[in-house]
Amino acid sequence: MTEELLKIFDQNRKTPLEDRMNRTINSFENMFSLFLEVTEIIDNKLNSLQDQIDSLETRFNTLEKSITKKQLTTITSVPAPAPTIKKENTDNPSRAVLNELRDLFEKNKKNKEEE
Structure with missing residues (x-):
């Protein structure tokens, strides 16, 4: 080799x-x-x-x-409405999806903390 x-x-x-x-x-x-x-x-x-x-x-x-x-x-x-690609991220859909996922995780975390 x-x-x-x-x-x-x-x-x-x-x-x-x-x-x-x-x-x-x-x-x-x-x-x-x-x-x-x-x-x-x-x-x-x-x-x-x-x-x-x-x-x-x-x-x-x-x-x-x-x-x-x-x-x-x-x-x-x-x-809740279906997640959609935010208007400011139409140039980069993959970034928009990642941001949506982050927002959902943060929202879920807040909901668990409130319970």
């Missing part, structure tokens, strides 16, 4: 500087394109989750109206 590494280092020393620079640049371009793909995947997943939350909220509101109209039971408390 050590001999193989030494051979690679030796070959790198013998290659021209321009070739090494081009390989390094290609490596950075590949890493950056992977980073962009990952962020796009995350954004798409967040948008999908937001659509699912919106759909569930709509279904819940429809059920609530149906129950109220039929007067089967009354709902005494309205559930």
Whole structure:
């Protein structure tokens, strides 16, 4: 294994500087394109989750109206609205999700302390 590494280092020393620079640049371009793909995947997943939350909220509101109209039971408390991406964080949805999670944990902690 050590001999193989030494051979690679030796070959790198013998290659021209321009070739090494081009390989390094290609490596950075590949890493950056992977980073962009990952962020796009995350954004798409967040948008999908937001659509699912919106759909569930709509279904819940429809059920609530149906129950109220039929007067089967009354709902005494309205559930908390679904978490949404705050308007100031639309440029960075992943940061918005992290902030929402932090806010939820802090709220939960306060509720436990009050009990």
